[in-house]
Structure formats: C-alpha cells, structure tokens
Amino acid sequence: MATIKDVARAAGVAPSTVSYVLSGSRKISEETREAVRAAIERLGYHPNAGARSLRSTRTNVIALALPLSSSRGYLPVGGRFMYGLSEAAGEHGYDVLLITGRDAGPGGAGLERVARSRLADAAVLMGVEMEDPRIDAMRELDFPVAVLGRPAEESAVAWADLDWEEAAAVSVRALYEAGHRDIHYLATVEEDIRDRRSYSVRGIDGVRRASAELGVPVPVCPSSSDPAELLRRLDALFDAEDPPTALAVQHPAAIPGILRHLAAWGIQVPRDVSLVAVGNFPEDLGGIDATRVELPVREMSVAVTRLAVELAADPAASRPTAGRELIPPRLIRGGTVAPAP
Amino acid sequence: MATIKDVARAAGVAPSTVSYVLSGSRKISEETREAVRAAIERLGYHPNAGARSLRSTRTNVIALALPLSSSRGYLPVGGRFMYGLSEAAGEHGYDVLLITGRDAGPGGAGLERVARSRLADAAVLMGVEMEDPRIDAMRELDFPVAVLGRPAEESAVAWADLDWEEAAAVSVRALYEAGHRDIHYLATVEEDIRDRRSYSVRGIDGVRRASAELGVPVPVCPSSSDPAELLRRLDALFDAEDPPTALAVQHPAAIPGILRHLAAWGIQVPRDVSLVAVGNFPEDLGGIDATRVELPVREMSVAVTRLAVELAADPAASRPTAGRELIPPRLIRGGTVAPAP
DNA sequence: GCATCGAGTCGAATCGATTCGACAAGGGGG
DNA sequence: CCCCCTTGTCGAATCGATTCGACTCGATGC
Numbered sequence: 001m002a003t004i005k006d007v008a009r010a011a012g013v014a015p016s017t018v019s020y021v022l023s024g025s026r027k028i029s030e031e032t033r034e035a036v037r038a039a040i041e042r043l044g045y046h047p048n049a050g051a052r053s054l055r056s057t058r059t060n061v062i063a064l065a066l067p068l069s070s071s072r073g074y075l076p077v078g079g080r081f082m083y084g085l086s087e088a089a090g091e092h093g094y095d096v097l098l099i100t101g102r103d104a105g106p107g108g109a110g111l112e113r114v115a116r117s118r119l120a121d122a123a124v125l126m127g128v129e130m131e132d133p134r135i136d137a138m139r140e141l142d143f144p145v146a147v148l149g150r151p152a153e154e155s156a157v158a159w160a161d162l163d164w165e166e167a168a169a170v171s172v173r174a175l176y177e178a179g180h181r182d183i184h185y186l187a188t189v190e191e192d193i194r195d196r197r198s199y200s201v202r203g204i205d206g207v208r209r210a211s212a213e214l215g216v217p218v219p220v221c222p223s224s225s226d227p228a229e230l231l232r233r234l235d236a237l238f239d240a241e242d243p244p245t246a247l248a249v250q251h252p253a254a255i256p257g258i259l260r261h262l263a264a265w266g267i268q269v270p271r272d273v274s275l276v277a278v279g280n281f282p283e284d285l286g287g288i289d290a291t292r293v294e295l296p297v298r299e300m301s302v303a304v305t306r307l308a309v310e311l312a313a314d315p316a317a318s319r320p321t322a323g324r325e326l327i328p329p330r331l332i333r334g335g336t337v338a339p340a341p
Numbered sequence: 342m343a344t345i346k347d348v349a350r351a352a353g354v355a356p357s358t359v360s361y362v363l364s365g366s367r368k369i370s371e372e373t374r375e376a377v378r379a380a381i382e383r384l385g386y387h388p389n390a391g392a393r394s395l396r397s398t399r400t401n402v403i404a405l406a407l408p409l410s411s412s413r414g415y416l417p418v419g420g421r422f423m424y425g426l427s428e429a430a431g432e433h434g435y436d437v438l439l440i441t442g443r444d445a446g447p448g449g450a451g452l453e454r455v456a457r458s459r460l461a462d463a464a465v466l467m468g469v470e471m472e473d474p475r476i477d478a479m480r481e482l483d484f485p486v487a488v489l490g491r492p493a494e495e496s497a498v499a500w501a502d503l504d505w506e507e508a509a510a511v512s513v514r515a516l517y518e519a520g521h522r523d524i525h526y527l528a529t530v531e532e533d534i535r536d537r538r539s540y541s542v543r544g545i546d547g548v549r550r551a552s553a554e555l556g557v558p559v560p561v562c563p564s565s566s567d568p569a570e571l572l573r574r575l576d577a578l579f580d581a582e583d584p585p586t587a588l589a590v591q592h593p594a595a596i597p598g599i600l601r602h603l604a605a606w607g608i609q610v611p612r613d614v615s616l617v618a619v620g621n622f623p624e625d626l627g628g629i630d631a632t633r634v635e636l637p638v639r640e641m642s643v644a645v646t647r648l649a650v651e652l653a654a655d656p657a658a659s660r661p662t663a664g665r666e667l668i669p670p671r672l673i674r675g676g677t678v679a680p681a682p
Numbered sequence: 683g684c685a686t687c688g689a690g691t692c693g694a695a696t697c698g699a700t701t702c703g704a705c706a707a708g709g710g711g712g
Numbered sequence: 713c714c715c716c717c718t719t720g721t722c723g724a725a726t727c728g729a730t731t732c733g734a735c736t737c738g739a740t741g742c
Contacts, residue, residue: 001457001459003727003728003729004728004729004730005728013691013692014691014692014693015692015693015728015729015730016691016692016693016694016729016730016731016732017690017691017692018729019729019730019731020690020691020730020731022729023730023731025730025731026690026691026731027689027690028690028691029689029690029691032690032691044457045457046454046457046458047458047728047729048395048458048459048727048728048729049391049394049400049458049459049460050390050391050392050393050394050395050400050459050727050728050729051391051395051697051727051728051729051730052391052458052728052729052730053390053391053697053729054389054391054392054395054696054697054698054699054727054728054729054730055696055697055728055729055730055731056697056729056730056731057697059390059391061438061460064439066424074424076420076625078420078423078424079417079419079420079421079423079424080420082419082420082423082439082441083407083415083419083420083441083442086439086440086441086442087441087442090441090442090444090451095438095439095440095455095460096438096439097402097436097437097438097439098405098423098427098436098437098438098439099427099436100423100424100427100428100431101424101427101428101431103431110431113387114436116342116385116386116387117387117388117389117390117393118342118389118390118391119390119402119436227628253627253628254628256597256598256601256627256628257597257627257628257629259601260597260600260601260604263601263604263605264604284417286594286597286598286627287568287594287595287597287598288598344697344698344699345698345699345700346698346699354721354722355721355722355723356698356699356700356722356723357699357700357701357702357721357722357723357724358720358721358722359699360699360700360701361700361701361720361721363699364700364701366700366701367701367720367721368719368720369720369721370719370720370721373720373721388698388699389697389698389699391697391698391699392697392698392699392700392727393698393699393700394699394727395697395698395699395700395726395727395728395729396698396699396700396701396726396727397699397700397701397727398727
C-alpha cells in the first residue's frame with residue numbers, strides 16, 4: 001500500500017507538501033499541486049485512516065447505535081435508518097460504524113468502547129427512551145451524540161424526530177374531513193405505551209388534541225404484538241354498538257393482517273371502513289396503497305446526520321443549544337379512505 | 342482521554358508492560374498484571390483505535406458492502422444481514438463498518454476507499470452478481486473478501502449462501518408429499534431472472550430437478566415487482582384449464598398481497614390452494630404462519646463472518662482454498678399446506 | 683544595494699500504541 | 713565461584729499522517 005512518502009518521492013516533494021495539497025490548508029503552487037495529484041492518482045494513494053485519526057484526532061466516522069427493542073428484539077426500523085444514515089453521512093464525507101444489540105443499549109459496553117477508543121467522532125442513538133442513561137454517559141466522555149427520537153428533556157441532547165403528535169392529529173383530521181364521525185385510533189403496541197415510549201405517548205396526545213379540536217370523540221385502543229390478540233380486539237371493536245366507520249392505525253406492520261381479517265368478515269376497505277396508516281415505512285405496506293402519514297426516514301436521517309456532523313466538527317456546540325429537528329408529518333392520499341356513508 | 346502512558350504511570354510500570362498485559366504476548370508477573378488491570382479499570386482506559394491500527398496494521402473492523410439493487414433500490418435484506426453480521430462480528434471482537442448504495446456496488450469507490458485507507462481488515466460483500474468485478478478489484482489490493490451469495494465461479498472467493506436449489510426442491514417436495522400434483526412455482530421477479538441472479542437461477546433449477554425426480558410437471562412463472570401485474574398473472578394461473586392446487590412462492594414480500602387477492606376471489610389458503618414460501622425472512626411474513634423455507638439469516642451471517650475473520654487473520658489463506666458454506670434449507674411447517682383434495 | 687516581505691516548501695516533532703532487543707535479578711549446574 | 717539460562721521488565725524504534733516553525737528565493741521598497 002502506498003504511503004504519503006511514496007507519493008512525495010514520486011512527485012519530488014516533501015511529505016508535508018503532499019499533506020498540504022490534500023488538506024488545502026496551506027498555499028501550494030499550481031504545478032506542484034498538479035504533480036502531487038498525478039502521483040496520487042498513479043499510485044492509487046489513500047491516506048491511512050489509522051495514522052490520520054491518530055494525528056488529527058478525527059476519524060470521519062459516525063457510530064450508529066441500534067439497540068434491541070425490549071419487546072421485539074431487533075428493530076426493523078433500524079435497517080431503514082441504517083441506509084438513510086449511511087447515505088447522509090457519505091455526503092458529509094463520513095462513514096458509519098454499527099453498534100447493535102445489547103451492546104448498543106443502555107448499559108451496553110459497545111457505545112462506551114467506541115467513544116473511549118475514538119473509533120468514531122460522534123454517535124447517533126436510535127430507539128431512545130424518554131429518559132436515556134446513555135446520553136449522560138456520553139456527555140461525561142465529551143462524546144458528541146445526536147438522537148433519532150425525541151427525548152423527554154428536549155434540551156438535553158440534539159435530536160431529530162417526526163412530529164408524532166401532529167402525525168396522529170393529521171390522520172384523524174383526514175378521516176374527519178372525509179365525513180367520518182365514528183373514528184377509532186389503533187395505537188402502538190401496549191408494551192410501548194406502558195414503557196411510555198415517545199412516539200406512543202405523543203401519538204395518543206395528538207389524537208386527544210384532534211378529538212378536542214374537532215369536537216368528536218376518538219377512542220384509542222392499544223395494539224398488540226400478538227397478531228391473534230390484535231384481531232380479537234379488532235373483532236370487539238366491530239362487534240360493538242356503533243362500529244367505527246374509520247380507523248387510524250399507528251401499527252403499520254399489522255395492517256396487512258388487519259385487512260385480511262376484515263376481508264374474511266366481508267368488511268372491505270374503503271367501502272365499509274376507511275383507514276389511515278400512521279408511521280409506516282416509505283414504500284412498504286405489504287403492497288397496499290393506503291392513505292398514510294409515513295415515517296420520513298430520509299428526512300430524519302439527513303437531519304440527525306447534520307446534527308451529528310456539526311457536533312463532531314465542533315464539540316463545544318454541544319452544550320449551549322442542542323439542535324432540535326421536529327419534522328412535520330405529510331399526509332399521502334392513497335386508496336383506503338372513502339367518504340363516510 | 343487516558344492513554345497507555347497514563348496507565349503505565351498509574352501502575353508504576355513502562356508503557357510496553359501495559360501493552361503486554363493487554364495482548365498477553367509476553368509473560369508478566371501476576372502482581373504487575375493486577376496492578377495494570379486496576380489502573381486500566383480506574384482510568385477507564387481503552388486503547389486508541391487509530392494508534393493501534395497504525396502500528397499493528399489491524400483494525401478489528403469488517404466492512405459490510407450493501408449495494409443498491411438494480412431494480413429496487415435498497416435491499417430490505419440488507420437490514421437483516423446488518424444485524425446478523427454485526428452480532429456475529431462482535432463475537433469475534435470485530436466492529437462493522439457500512440458501505441451502502443452506489444458506493445458499495447461494482448465500480449463504486451467506497452469499497453476501494455475503505456480497502457486502501459485500511460479502515461477495515463476485510464469486507465463482506467452482499468448482493469453479489471454471478472460475475473462480480475469487485476472481487477477481482479479487491480484481490481488486486483490484497484484485501485480479504487467474503488461474499489454473501491454464491492458467485493458463478495465458486496472457487497474464486499470465499500462465500501456463504503443458502504442452498505437455493507435445494508430450498509426450491511424442498512418446497513416442491515413438501516407440496517408433492519401432501520398429495521398435490523398441480524403445483525406451480527412462482528419464481529423471483531423477472532428482473533432478477535433476466536439478470537441471472539444466483540438465487541433466481543438456482544431456485545428454478547431446483548424446481549426442475551424436483552419436478553424430474555417426482556415425475557410431475559411444475560410450471561414456473563416469474564413474479565413481478567409491480568403488484569398489479571403480479572396479480573394479473575395470478576388470475577391467469579387460476580383462470581386456466583386446470584388451476585393449481587398448490588403454489589410455491591419465491592417472492593415472499595408478495596405473499597400478503599397474494600393471499601388478499603385470492604381471498605377476494607373466495608379462494609382460501611389452505612382450503613382451496615396450498616402454499617409454501619421460499620426465502621422469507623425469519624419471523625416475518627406479514628403475520629402469516631406459512632409453511633416455508635426461510636432465509637437463514639443468522640446462519641449465513643455467522644458463516645460469512647467466520648470466513649471474513651479467518652481471512653483477515655491470515656490473508657494468505659485467501660488463495661489456496663477459498664471457504665465455501667452452502668447452508669442446507671430447512672422446511673418449517675406452518676398452516677398454509679393442506680392435503681390435496 | 684540592502685533590508686523587508688511574502689509565497690512556497692521543507693524538516694522535525696508529534697499523536698498512542700506495538701514489538702524487538704537488551705538487560706537486571708535470581709536460580710541452578712558444573 | 714563463575715557462567716548460563718530463565719523470568720520479568722524496560723527503552724527505543726516504528727507505523728503514516730499532520731502541523732508548526734523555519735528556511736529559501738525572488739520581488740519590492742527606499
């Protein structure tokens with residue numbers, strides 16, 4: 001592998017000159033610059049990452065911590081954000097290092113190991129709890145952190161998240177505007193509500209707000225990670241006095257199963273009941289063209305990466321004003337909402 | 342951040358002694374070792390990754406290249422393997438660095454950049470084509486590579502893959518054994534067949550083999566990435582002279598949509614038609630408990646990681662016998678196969 | 683004609699770990 | 713009693729890049 005010395009020799013200059021050509025931090029004459037560039041090209045030179053980070057204390061790497069979900073093991077959402085973050089980081093000249101599983105979560109050794117060994121310049125934490133001990137741990141190490149999700153104490157750390165409260169409100173309003181008055185909200189799985197996860201709590205808050213605004217009751221029913229149990233609750237809903245004419249569902253993964261189940265009862269969407277999905281992945285609802293408020297994976301990734309990169313470049317920026325990015329929801333009209341009868 | 346010198350001073354020894362305690366490559370007396378360990382603990386010392394890799398030319402990082410799929414953008418499968426690989430690598434003391442998108446594919450600069458700058462000790466390539474120029478490029482750089490998927494020239498590179506041929510054969514046999522004689526195989530999407538992707542071609546080969554073995558014709562129909570088009574083909578299938586009594590489907594993502602569509606026609610699974618899924622993700626078929634041959638994500642990750650780690654430790658091993666891991670399929674019996682009428 | 687200045691380049695120190703040769707102390711054999 | 717070997721530890725060189733101070737050379741000012 002070619003080193004900076006090889007390049008210097010090939011170009012007939014000193015190693016430091018090569019370095020200055022690369023960094024642009026000192027003025028180098030046009031002809032020298034050209035000679036160095038040619039040598040670099042010819043030798044296929046890339047600076048050794050270890051040496052560079054040792055000397056400059058910058059790695060150009062962002063760590064992405066994808067912890068286990070307490071209830072469901074690996075988060076499918078992690079895969080999507082991995083792609084989003086990797087691409088966004090690439091545009092800033094950063095690579096992404098993974099920390100997954102137990103290691104990535106609260107109390108996990110992985111994040112601290114990466115911070116202490118300077119494997120990365122900053123970390124993006126996902127699946128953050130409303131209160132997260134990892135944030136304080138990293139602050140003590142002076143390790144910049146940005147969070148995907150909205151922590152309880154918003155000024156404690158830089159974060160980016162979808163405005164879940166507004167997302168839920170938007171979904172309810174869309175159904176109201178189509179004329180529905182018997183709207184039910186199928187919230188996140190109950191474990192998440194119990195753990196007071198941010199998107200669960202805020203989603204329900206948004207429903208309450210919209211309900212009050214519109215002057216229409218919108219009952220909230222928690223979903224279940226057990227498909228059979230979920231379908232039982234669905235049955236209970238439709239067996240009641242006045243069955244809903246519209247559903248907003250903040251558990252997108254369950255939607256294909258829900259539609260199948262309703263179809264087996266002869267209930268068709270949107271003929272008999274309208275449906276809005278809240279928080280599904282872009283381009284993925286099991287092939288259903290639902291009316292929906294998507295999880296803005298790309299926007300969130302771009303936002304959180306920008307925060308992380310800024311902090312990495314200037315760790316001092318961490319304290320005074322932790323960056324905040326509340327991303328407004330967008331309603332996408334699909335084929336699962338019809339006017340109320 | 343504490344350095345090895347700080348630890349040495351705190352423990353009253355030379356830095357080299359600390360290093361030997363850490364690596365165990367020289368004998369150190371029990372009491373010195375204890376003193377060093379205590380100092381390390383007290384200071385929260387972790388070796389600086391840059392310095393370590395500079396000196397030792399080992400980074401303890403594996404790069405994971407997740408290229409774009411020509412037809413569908415980001416591979417959902419990438420997210421699953423990311424988790425699998427990260428965990429498997431962790432058990433060997435390695436971290437995982439991501440290379441995604443255009444950068445990760447053939448001709449992409451990412452992989453070469455990582456190799457040349459020694460950001461990683463080895464790479465795992467996924468979504469490898471039957472012929473893949475990246476493999477030769479990495480060989481020229483003496484950069485160890487292991488592949489998730491089965492390349493055309495099997496001895497050219499270390500690889501791990503599900504035995505797709507046998508997987509398809511197993512699915513057909515399972516239906517045959519349940520008494521079905523009108524079995525159809527819904528293969529991968531046609532773009533993949535056109536591109537002669539390994540799992541597509543080998544899946545179809547497996548069907549041919551099973552069909553010949555069993556003495557029963559098994560027509561093969563390519564799937565489509567356009568849901569509407571797929572459903573049209575499905576209709577054509579069931580509108581024909583003798584509609585199938587059983588389907589094997591190597592396009593798991595389409596299965597929820599297929600079931601919904603059949604249900605709308607009054608065709609129930611498994612009452613009217615049996616179904617086996619081939620190559621779905623573990624614990625993910627949109628909530629359907631299908632009879633299936635899963636993609637063994639965990640086994641494949643473990644296997645390919647082992648290959649990559651071996652090559653990283655001893656790059657010379659690359660040439661003589663490139664490792665091969667052909668993972669046998671396992672049929673999981675779910676509720677979508679019934680005896681033939 | 684000499685001092686000054688700026689542009690462009692070089693040399694050397696440095697980052698933090700690894701690793702090899704050297705060496706001190708103690709034990710055993712002749 | 714001396715030599716040699718083993719055990720445990722140290723010092724110094726080294727990996728490859730960055731960066732600061734110093735230097736050279738030609739141009740400019742007076």
